[in-house]
Amino acid sequence: MYQTLEELQMVHEEEMVNYDRIQSEVLQVMHRHGCRIIQTPTFEDYDTYGRYFPGLQKEMVKTIDADGSVLVMRPDVTLPLVKTVAREYPDTKQLLKFGYVSTVFREYYGKSTHGKYFLQSGVEVLGDDSPECDGEVIVTAAEFLEALGISDMRIDLGTVAYMDALFADLRLPPEALARVRKELEERNLVSLRQTADELAVTKLQRDVLTELPRLFGDYGPTMRRAEELSLNAGMAAALERTKKVYGYLACAGYEDRVQLDLGFTSHMGYYTDSVFKIYADGALYSLISGGRYDRLSAQFHAERPACGFGLNMNLLYEYMADAGMLEAVQPSADLAVVYDAPSAELIRDINGWRKDGFAVLGVSGKNTVSPGDYRLMVRWKDGAYEMDGRKADRAEIDARIRRL
Amino acid sequence: MLHIALAKGRIAKTVMHRLADGGWEFPEYSGDSRKLIFTDASGRLKVTLVKSPDVAVYVRRGAADAGIVGKDILIEDGADDVYEILDLGIGKCRMAVSGIRGQRDVMKKRILTVASKYPRIARRYFARRFQPVDIIRLNGSVELAPLVGLADVIVDIVETGTTLRENGLEAYDEFMELSARLICNKVSYKMKQSELQDFIRSCRFEE
Structure with missing residues (x-):
């Protein structure tokens, strides 16, 4: 018997159309920022992820390779990207900007949607450690949403360096520190x-x-x-850097949308400095999340600063659907020709219309066709066409579909 | 408008009382009404009554901004992805292992049969003591289990101990202090911080 797996369902035409449009808009933003578009492998090594993201181990989708080794299905894009770059681009000062749109196999929850994987788009900038780079990454993220008509957004900017500098002073034993970090998170x-x-x-x-x-x-x-609460030079320096990031955002015209949040945590030590989340007005989850992760690349023997973000496009889709921002499906065909018995002339006509660039459905009289699937319907009966209940010749039909 | 999900029952009743004392008017609310959604007269606060294990689900998914539910439920069902921001100090009780009065030695059995509405909490408690157990998940009237021989002991909340006493049971070990907590959706926590503070103040929940 067939069993329908929860959270796994076909993507229908209206979703394909809208995802396509969303994808092409964000790709254009990536291009404007000079990003190279890449795709990381669908499968990754389980142990690599186990080492860098132990927290993800349970959540990851595992699969067994032909040789018996355990693989995971792309749990994120950043790690394989940073790893590849460490190997292929020896000049760590080189400015590298990458963009991607990839399926990521992790659970996500929206208000009414929930899935085991989602489409993620994002940008990673490597090689630049300046606060201006953080500003530019955040602007790129905001432009993703603006390109889709979402301008009511809120950017929460923070820095984990502030909190980390406090911890450096506290000198807590490792277990206590882990506990405090978890409670803060x-x-x-x-x-x-x-x-x-x-x-x-x-x-x-x-x-x-x-x-x-x-x-x-x-x-x-x-x-x-935050300045009043700053207890040491490290905390003060973190705030100074954040001011520069904010300065960039203000210059770029996002001043009124930025809020400060120094309660952001570094998420398993991954983030090292600026962190941010972007919320669309009315949605109770963040659509975009990102930050600076200067220490990840060193794990692959190349010291290279980096900053980036990811956008969950399935959540974005849910938000746009709720806000009525999606496009309605158009009929898939311009013309539907319903026939009882085919003939050479009919077959030539149908293919002729297609060569002229029209979408045509040939429908045998034994089948049904939904009215939403075509713009114009004609019948082929006893060697002649019928349109609107009366006889019509090919030229009349041509003229009509050209006007559609 | 701030939308709060309350765990039906004792917690909801206490909180609705506090709200009334704090000046919030809910014209449609009465203790025994079957209605589940109430909006206050000023239109600033909406209250939804849901089953206690569902409170965290509503809050996590953003169907409610905040919720009030017992810590027992948060521990048993997990409360990932929500912020626990306040111990309200109401609905105080303890989680306890209980059994037939005077038969405490049953705890020394090689494999203990445990009945509980809280299988996770029960499992964790006995795992820490390296005690092998067979856990039976029940949905109510857990006190019956030792009396009819379904289980050796029960793991359940104890408030005054009256129910235990009346059924000839006693608490062998009270191991966890519990009370109602205010939990909050991660985004609402920021977006509606001032409404949230107003709510906390007006209910005289101390921070």
């Missing part, structure tokens, strides 16, 4: 306060630590608050 204010009370830190450090999850809001006031 989950913004579990309840247990963070309990944990903080048990740590061997000063009262001031404790207060700053428990304030972190709430250190977000409008740029100006939040930045001032």
